[in-house]
Amino acid sequence: MTNKILALKYRPQEFKDLIGQEVMVQTITNAIKLGKTPNAYLLTGIRGVGKTTTARLIAKALNCPKNEDPKILCSGEKFCPTCQEIINSNHIDILEMDAASKTGIDDIRELIENSKYSPTSAKFKIFIIDEVHMLSKQAFNGLLKTLEEPPPSLKFILATTEVRKIPVTILSRCQRFDLRRVSVDLLCEHLQKIAVKEKGNISDDAIKLIARTSEGSVRDSVSLLDRALISQSINQNKKITEPEVRQMLGLADKSKIISLFKEVLSGNEKDALNLLSELINDGLDAKNFLNDILEVLYLFSRRISLGSIEKDMSVSESEVEMIDKYSKNIDMQDIGLFWQLTVKTIEDLRVIGNENLTLEMYLIQMTHLKNIGSKHEISNLESTNNQLSNESLIGKKIDDKSSEANIPNQIKNQLKNINQIKAHPTKNLLRKNLDSKIDITSFQDLIDQANKEKEIELKYDLERNVKLVSFNKGKIDISFNEKLNKNFIKNLSEKLLSWTGERWIISLSKNDNAKSIHEMNLEEKNSKIEEFKKTKIAQDIQRVFPDAKLIDFKEED
Numbered sequence: 001m002t003n004k005i006l007a008l009k010y011r012p013q014e015f016k017d018l019i020g021q022e023v024m025v026q027t028i029t030n031a032i033k034l035g036k037t038p039n040a041y042l043l044t045g046i047r048g049v050g051k052t053t054t055a056r057l058i059a060k061a062l063n064c065p066k067n068e069d070p071k072i073l074c075s076g077e078k079f080c081p082t083c084q085e086i087i088n089s090n091h092i093d094i095l096e097m098d099a100a101s102k103t104g105i106d107d108i109r110e111l112i113e114n115s116k117y118s119p120t121s122a123k124f125k126i127f128i129i130d131e132v133h134m135l136s137k138q139a140f141n142g143l144l145k146t147l148e149e150p151p152p153s154l155k156f157i158l159a160t161t162e163v164r165k166i167p168v169t170i171l172s173r174c175q176r177f178d179l180r181r182v183s184v185d186l187l188c189e190h191l192q193k194i195a196v197k198e199k200g201n202i203s204d205d206a207i208k209l210i211a212r213t214s215e216g217s218v219r220d221s222v223s224l225l226d227r228a229l230i231s232q233s234i235n236q237n238k239k240i241t242e243p244e245v246r247q248m249l250g251l252a253d254k255s256k257i258i259s260l261f262k263e264v265l266s267g268n269e270k271d272a273l274n275l276l277s278e279l280i281n282d283g284l285d286a287k288n289f290l291n292d293i294l295e296v297l298y299l300f301s302r303r304i305s306l307g308s309i310e311k312d313m314s315v316s317e318s319e320v321e322m323i324d325k326y327s328k329n330i331d332m333q334d335i336g337l338f339w340q341l342t343v344k345t346i347e348d349l350r351v352i353g354n355e356n357l358t359l360e361m362y363l364i365q366m367t368h369l370k371n372i373g374s375k376h377e378i379s380n381l382e383s384t385n386n387q388l389s390n391e392s393l394i395g396k397k398i399d400d401k402s403s404e405a406n407i408p409n410q411i412k413n414q415l416k417n418i419n420q421i422k423a424h425p426t427k428n429l430l431r432k433n434l435d436s437k438i439d440i441t442s443f444q445d446l447i448d449q450a451n452k453e454k455e456i457e458l459k460y461d462l463e464r465n466v467k468l469v470s471f472n473k474g475k476i477d478i479s480f481n482e483k484l485n486k487n488f489i490k491n492l493s494e495k496l497l498s499w500t501g502e503r504w505i506i507s508l509s510k511n512d513n514a515k516s517i518h519e520m521n522l523e524e525k526n527s528k529i530e531e532f533k534k535t536k537i538a539q540d541i542q543r544v545f546p547d548a549k550l551i552d553f554k555e556e557d
Helices: 022-034 051-063 081-087 105-115 137-148 184-197 204-213 218-232 242-249 254-266 269-281 286-306 317-329 332-348 355-371 375-393 401-423 425-435 443-452 456-465 488-500 517-533 536-544
Strands: 040-044 094-098 125-130 154-160 175-178 466-472 475-480 505-508
Touching: 022 051, 022 175, 040 051, 051 081, 051 094, 051 125, 051 154, 094 105, 105 125, 105 137, 184 204, 184 218, 204 218, 204 242, 218 242, 254 269, 254 286, 254 317, 254 355, 269 355, 286 317, 286 332, 286 355, 332 355, 443 456, 443 488, 443 517, 456 466, 456 488, 456 517, 488 505, 517 536
Parallel strands: 040 154, 040 175, 094 125, 125 154, 475 505
Antiparallel strands: 466 475
16 A cells, blocks of 8 residues: 555545535445445536546445445444455456446447346446447436336446536436536645645645646646656755745746736747746746736736735735736736637647747737737827817917807817727727728728737638628628637627728628638639630640649739
């Protein structure tokens, strides 16, 4: 037992050792004591919360010879032979099946054949099917009859992490128990007990970080603690600290991430990239970094919407001060944009091989997003307002006293507009766009405007994923393919309102004959290539280079 990894060594052997699942444990134990046990249990939850462990505990509780008297407990170091065999996974009447490796109908047929025989030594014959969602459709159908009306001495315990993949016909025949994620406080308490038993010298902050990183999974948290204690095993006197655990897990210090975020908000692109380079040199994991950014964005949104976050135990006092200070330079609209860009970058990591390049481009885009509607736009709007103010005073004949009396009010209004622009650059930029309407008369004008405004994703969808059925001013009728962004209609409507100052109607229709701009351009290109192949020049080239294939050609003046 001493050589086992901690996740196996401290695996719960009694219901009381199962942390974070008190309600489920109470229900199951009460049913067993009353003798009202279901034909089949279905245990669901994320990895590492105790599904397989709970299945074995149920098997022990149903078959333990001493469970006839609830006052007598089979526990501690002295388990009865039946419970000990179940713990060692060698009891003849308790069959554990891995549905991930045995997915077919033949495996289920074999299981059903075994179910006809009565248990050898135990009270119940129990089939534990782990990862049951991996069974094939035929296997599920083959299991239905036996699952609904099993022999009196047979019980099924199904465990899965993907309950949505299980057919409804199976779900309706089972009593379902959802195992919850374990809270950080309970995990910290559990890890502290293990660290004391293992004589590990680890700080409370390090344990709290491990508990948070495990995302509610007990097995993950114990495994991470095992890694940390192994790294300390050579030098027993050295205490494991939070920075060492961060380095082990490839996590960045939250205060450094907030500092980096501050440089992004200030528009200091170079300083932000330098901080990112330092984090990468410290062994930063790209996905963990982006998830930390999402957590920081959440903290900023809480600070803006709900006020102080001092009571949040996951944030230190220095981090709270930094968030209070830097939240004055950001609003919820910026946070929404940053959140969407961060989620998109996490998806891009699956495609792009160079993670460091992806993170650098991500920071550059973040800085660019923050700069939109700030200094450059404000200066342009101020000059425009100054020009309008001058035009209102110069070049206008003051013929009566009422006009003369309105001059101070005009000046005040112009100054008020400028102050509003400084205070709310994004809102006033939108007002500017509404004032300077853009006339969009064709679908190509719309694509050109998207390109001009650097709306790359919108331009891509308009060219490749949208098929134009009809275009009229104020109304666009389109069809689309399955690759179209789900937020396309909303995004396009907002942009058209911003650019033209008018609301447009965008309707969807099914038209198999409609083609996208990209498809029409390809057809036109292929048509020109076919025509060029008939010319003497193309035929001469083909004769000299018989293996050559004409891909494209350009006409030069």
